[in-house]
Amino acid sequence: MTAREEILARIRAANGPAREPTEIDAAYAAIPRDYRRAHHDSEQRDDIVALFAERAADYRATVEPVPEADLPAAIARAVTGKARLIVPDGVPEAWLAELPSATTIVRDEPPLSARELDAIDGVVTGCAVAIAETGTIILDHGPAQGRRALTLVPDFHLVVVRADHVAPDIADALARLDPSRPHTLISGPSATSDIELIRVEGVHGPRNLHILVSG
Amino acid sequence: MTTPAGATPAPNGSMPTYLGMPSFPSAARTAVADSQLRRNLTHATTAIRAKRANVVRELDDWEELRQAGKAIKEHTLANLDTYLLRLEESVTSAGGHVHWARDAAEANAIAIDLIKRKNADKAVKSKSMTTQEAGLNEALAQNGIQAIETDLAELIVQLGDDLPSHILVPAIHKNRAEIGDLFRRTISEAPGDLADDPPSLTATARAHLRGEFLDAKVGISGANFAVADTGSLVVVESEGNGRMCLTLPDTLISFVGIEKIIPSWRDLEVFLALLPRSSTAERMNPYTTIWSGVANADGPREFHLILLDNGRTATLADETGRQALRCIRCSACLNVCPVYERAGGHAYGSPYPGPIGAILSPQLRGMTSPADASLPFASSLCGACYEVCPVAINIPEALVHLRARAVQSQPHYPERIFFSLAASILSSPGRMAFAQRLGSLAGSAVARRKGRIRRLPPPLSAWTDTRDAPAPPPESFRAWWSRTRGGAR
Numbered sequence: 251m252t253a254r255e256e257i258l259a260r261i262r263a264a265n266g267p268a269r270e271p272t273e274i275d276a277a278y279a280a281i282p283r284d285y286r287r288a289h290h291d292s293e294q295r296d297d298i299v300a301l302f303a304e305r306a307a308d309y310r311a312t313v314e315p316v317p318e319a320d321l322p323a324a325i326a327r328a329v330t331g332k333a334r335l336i337v338p339d340g341v342p343e344a345w346l347a348e349l350p351s352a353t354t355i356v357r358d359e360p361p362l363s364a365r366e367l368d369a370i371d372g373v374v375t376g377c378a379v380a381i382a383e384t385g386t387i388i389l390d391h392g393p394a395q396g397r398r399a400l401t402l403v404p405d406f407h408l409v410v411v412r413a414d415h416v417a418p419d420i421a422d423a424l425a426r427l428d429p430s431r432p433h434t435l436i437s438g439p440s441a442t443s444d445i446e447l448i449r450v451e452g453v454h455g456p457r458n459l460h461i462l463v464s465g
Numbered sequence: 466m467t468t469p470a471g472a473t474p475a476p477n478g479s480m481p482t483y484l485g486m487p488s489f490p491s492a493a494r495t496a497v498a499d500s501q502l503r504r505n506l507t508h509a510t511t512a513i514r515a516k517r518a519n520v521v522r523e524l525d526d527w528e529e530l531r532q533a534g535k536a537i538k539e540h541t542l543a544n545l546d547t548y549l550l551r552l553e554e555s556v557t558s559a560g561g562h563v564h565w566a567r568d569a570a571e572a573n574a575i576a577i578d579l580i581k582r583k584n585a586d587k588a589v590k591s592k593s594m595t596t597q598e599a600g601l602n603e604a605l606a607q608n609g610i611q612a613i614e615t616d617l618a619e620l621i622v623q624l625g626d627d628l629p630s631h632i633l634v635p636a637i638h639k640n641r642a643e644i645g646d647l648f649r650r651t652i653s654e655a656p657g658d659l660a661d662d663p664p665s666l667t668a669t670a671r672a673h674l675r676g677e678f679l680d681a682k683v684g685i686s687g688a689n690f691a692v693a694d695t696g697s698l699v700v701v702e703s704e705g706n707g708r709m710c711l712t713l714p715d716t717l718i719s720f721v722g723i724e725k726i727i728p729s730w731r732d733l734e735v736f737l738a739l740l741p742r743s744s745t746a747e748r749m750n751p752y753t754t755i756w757s758g759v760a761n762a763d764g765p766r767e768f769h770l771i772l773l774d775n776g777r778t779a780t781l782a783d784e785t786g787r788q789a790l791r792c793i794r795c796s797a798c799l800n801v802c803p804v805y806e807r808a809g810g811h812a813y814g815s816p817y818p819g820p821i822g823a824i825l826s827p828q829l830r831g832m833t834s835p836a837d838a839s840l841p842f843a844s845s846l847c848g849a850c851y852e853v854c855p856v857a858i859n860i861p862e863a864l865v866h867l868r869a870r871a872v873q874s875q876p877h878y879p880e881r882i883f884f885s886l887a888a889s890i891l892s893s894p895g896r897m898a899f900a901q902r903l904g905s906l907a908g909s910a911v912a913r914r915k916g917r918i919r920r921l922p923p924p925l926s927a928w929t930d931t932r933d934a935p936a937p938p939p940e941s942f943r944a945w946w947s948r949t950r951g952g953a954r
Contacts, residue, residue, distance in 0.1 A: 253774075254565040257723065260778035261546045264787075274544045278728055281536045285529040285735070305748065361762065364679040364713050384749035397763035398712040398754075402705065403679075421734040429695035429730045430559065432760045435737075435753035440705035443745060444618035444634055445641055445663040447509040453617065453667055454674065455705025455752060 288419035289383050295413065298382045302416045303463050305385025309438020310451050311459040318465050321410065322348040325374065328408050328460050329353055332371040336362070336404060338396025341374060345410070358396060367399055372406030373456075378433075379426050380411045383419045386437045387411060387461070390427060398432060407456040409436075413465040488839035492812035493804075502809050505640045510800045516746035517797060517853070523748075524738070533735045535857040538791035541693075541726055542781060548693040548726050549772065555696030559758025561768040569599035572773045576601060576685070576718050577608045579769055583716050585610070585682045589674075591700065591707040592616035593687030594632060594794055595720040595773060597816040598829070601685070612685070613677050615706035617670050624651045630810025630818060632796035633744050638809055641666065674706070684714035684765065688721045689793065690736060691770075694729045696757040698770070701740055703751045711754050717765035722773050724790040736793065739855035743795035776829035785866040789825045791856040796821075798850035798860060804843055813840065820850035824863040832867075832874050841867035879924060901941040912936030 251259070262268060269277075290298060307313040316324040326348040329335055336356045337346065346355060356362075356370060376394035377387045387409055389395045401407055417423035427433060440455030451457065496502060521527050541548055553563045566572035580588060588605070590596065590612050602612040602623075614623040621636035622629050625647050629635030636644070645661035654672040659665055686707065690699040698719055700707045711717060727736065733755075741750040759768050781787050799805045799819030810818035814836045815826035823844055827837040841864050850860040872880060890896045912918050918934040920926065928934070940948075948954070 252565070253567045253571060256567055257565055257772075257774045257778060258546050258549070260774065261549075261723075261781065264778055264782035265543060265545065268546050269544060271547065274547055277544075278540060281533065281540055283529075283533050283735075285526040285533055285738075287734075289524065289526075308748075309751070368675070368679055381749070386749045391760075391763055398708070399764075402708050402712055420737050421731075424730065424734050424737075429692070429697055429755075430757055432757070432763055433753075433755040434708065435749065435755070437747070437749040437751050439751070440703065441751045442617050442667055442704045444616070444621070444636060444704075445644055445666055446505070447513050447634060447637070448663050450663045450667045452664075453671055453704035453706070454615070454678070454709055 287421040290418045292418040298418050299413045299416050302380055302382040306461055311438045311461050313461045315463045321345055321464055324462050334370050336370045336373045336400055338375060338400055340393030364403060367403035370404045373400050373404045374408045375401055376410050377415055379423045380416045381420055381423045382416050386435050389434045390431045402455060405456055406458045408460045410462045410464055488836040489812055489843040493808035496809045496812045497807055502638055505638055506806055506809055509637050510806050513746055513800045520742045520746050520748060530735055530738050531855055531857055534739050534855055537732050538856055541728055542790055548728055551693040552691055552726055556758055556770055559696045561758035561770055564771045566771055566773050568775050572599050572771050573601050573604035575771055579718055580610055580683050583683055587611035588683040588685050589613050589615050589677055589681040589710045591686045591710040592619050593720055594816060595687045595722050615674050620670055628811055631799055632794050678709040678713055681714040683716045684710035686710055686719045688719050688725055691721050691726045692730055693726055697755050700754045701750050705752055708752055708754055712764045715765055716767045718769045720771050723777050740793055740795055743797040743855040780828040786828050786863055788858050791858055792821050795855055797853040801849040801853050820860045824860055827867055832871055838871040841871055904937040905939050908937035
C-alpha cells in the first residue's frame with residue numbers, strides 16, 4: 251500500500267466511509283456563519299479610507315493622504331535620497347514625472363538576481379486591494395506591483411493605494427482576488443516580537459513602508 | 466517517574482527531538498526552581514495577555530467568528546479524505562508536486578531526496594512546527610545538509626543549541642541579556658560593542674542571514690492553512706524571513722500536517738481574523754504569503770507539498786481527543802495557562818508545549834512513555850485555555866478524557882488498585898464501618914495539631930507533600946448514630 255492509500259484508509263477507518271461529494275458540499279454550505287462580513291459600513295467611503303490610513307499608521311508605516319494630482323510630487327518627496335529605484339511594469343509614467351535627477355530608475359528587464367535587487371534602494375508600486383479594518387495592503391503581483399522579490403528585497407517600499415482599492419474588511423477584500431495568483435498581504439513594515447514579546451519594526455522585509463493614499 | 470522518554474520508542478517513530486526528556490512532574494520541578502526563567506515567562510505572557518484581550522474586544526462578533534472557525538475545522542476533519550484529495554488535485558493542476566508521508570521518517574526522507582537531487586548542501590527554513598515535530602533538522606544534518614533557521618527566535622534556539630519552549634516565540638525563555646551574550650559568541654557579523662536592546666539584536670540577525678537568503682537554492686516551510694478548492698498554501702508571519710524562504714529559492718518544500726486543510730478560499734476570511742489576534746495580538750500580522758503551485762516567472766520554479774500524518778489519523782480516531790486537530794497553533798492557550806507560566810515550555814518535552822501540547826503530544830506520539838502519559842495531568846483544569854481558544858477546543862474536556870486513557874494504559878497504576886479497593890469498601894455497609902473505624906485509629910496516630918494531617922508515609926506522601934488533610938473524626942457519624950440515635954439515648 252502506498253503512503254497515500256494508507257493515510258486515506260486510516261482516515262476512513264476513523265471517520266467511516268467517504269460521503270458523496272454533493273452531500274459534503276451541502277454540509278459545508280450549512281456551516282453557520284453568523285459573523286459580520288464587514289465591521290464598518292462600506293457605503294461610507296470616506297470613513298473607510300480614513301480608517302485604512304489610521305490602521306496602517308498603527309503599524310508604524312508612514313501614511314500620507316494625497317490628492318491624485320499631487321502624487322508625482324509626493325512620490326518625489328518620499329524617495330528623496332534613494333539613488334536607485336526599481337519600478338515594475340504598469341506603474342503610470344506620470345507618477346515618476348517629478349523624481350529628483352539624482353534618482354535612477356531601474357527596470358526588472360531582464361529579471362534582476364536577488365543579489366542585484368539587494369543593491370537597489372527602494373521600490374515603487376501600486377496594489378491590488380487594501381483592507382480598512384486591519385490596515386492591510388494586498389499585492390497580487392499583477393500590473394504595477396512586480397514579481398514578489400521586487401517588494402521584498404529592497405529596504406524601502408513606497409506603495410500607492412487608491413481610494414477604490416480599499417475594502418472595508420477581510421471578507422470583501424478576499425472576494426476581490428483571483429486565488430490562482432500569488433499574493434502578499436502587508437500590514438506595516440517587517441517586525442518581530444521574538445525577544446521578550448516586545449515589538450521591533452524592521453527585520454528581513456522592507457524596514458520602511460511608505461503608503462500614499464490617493465483620491 | 467524519571468525514566469527517560471527515550472527508553473520507550475514512540476509508536477510512530479515521531480518527534481525525536483526531545484528523547485530523553487523526563488516526565489512532566491520532575492521536569493517542572495526543575496523549571497520552577499529557575500527564577501530567571503519564571504521572571505522571563507511572567508514578563509512575556511503578562512504583556513501578550515493584555516494585548517490579546519484588547520484586539521479581541523474590538524470585534525463584537527468574536528464568538529461568532531470562533532464558532533464558525535470551529536465548525537469549518539470540524540466539518541473538514543469529518544470529511545478529511547475528500548478534502549485531501551481535492552487539495553492534491555488543485556495543487557497538482559497549479560504545477561506543484563504532492564507527496565504523502567505516513568510518519569516523520571518518511572517525510573524527512575522525501576525532503577532529503579529532493580534536496581540531494583538539487584545538489585544542495587543547505588536550505589533556508591521559515592518557522593515550522595511540523596518540521597520541528599518531524600525532527601527534520603536533525604535528519605538533514607545526518608545527511609550532510611545544513612538547515613538554516615531564519616525566524617529570529619528559531620535562530621536563537623538553533624545558535625544556542627537549545628530547544629524551543631513556545632509555539633509562537635520559541636525563545637521566550639531567554640531575555641535580551643542572554644540573547645546578547647549568545648549573539649556576541651556565535652554570530653561573526655555581530656559588532657564588537659553589540660548592545661542588548663531588541664532593535665540591535667534584530668539588526669544583527671538581519672545582517673547574519675541576508676547572504677543566506679540571497680544565495681539560497683532550496684527553501685523549506687510549513688503552512689498555516691492549505692485551501693482545498695484553490696490549492697493555496699498560506700504562511701502567516703512577521704519578519705519577512707518567511708517571504709524570503711517562499712520567494713527567493715528555486716525549489717520550495719512545504720511540510721504540512723494533514724489537519725491544516727480548510728475547504729475553501731472564503732474560509733480564510735474567518736481564519737485570518739482569528740489567528741493574528743489570538744497569536745501576536747495584532748489586527749493583522751505584518752506578512753502573509755499565499756501561493757498556489759508555481760507562478761510564471763515569480764518565485765520558486767519547483768514546489769513540493771509533503772502531507773504528513775505522523776499520528777494525526779490515530780488522533781482522528783478518538784472522538785473526544787480529535788478536537789485537538791482543530792488547533793491553528795496560535796499559542797493563546799500557552800499565554801494564559803498558570804501551569805505554563807510557571808513550568809515553561811521545556812517541561813512538556815515536546816515541540817508542542819502548554820495546554821494544547823498536553824493534549825496533542827500524547828495523542829500524536831501515543832501514551833506508551835511515562836513522559837507522554839504524564840502530560841494530560843499537567844493542568845489544574847482551570848479552563849482559561851478553552852476560553853481563549855479561537856477554534857473553541859475544549860482542552861479541559863480532552864485532558865480529563867486523556868487522563869482516563871493514561872490510567873487505562875498502565876494496568877498496575879497505584880490509583881487503579883486504590884479505586885478497586887474503594888469500590889469494594891463503598892459497596893458494603895459492613896466493610897464501610899470497618900474501614901471508618903480503621904481510619905479513625907490511623908488518623909489519630911498521624912494527625913498533628915488542630916486535627917490536621919500534615920505528613921503521611923510513602924506512598925501516601927505523594928498526596929500530603931502539597932496538601933494538608935483533615936484528620937478523620939474519632940467516631941464516624943454512623944457509629945455515633947447507632948450509639949446515641951441522634952442524642953435520644
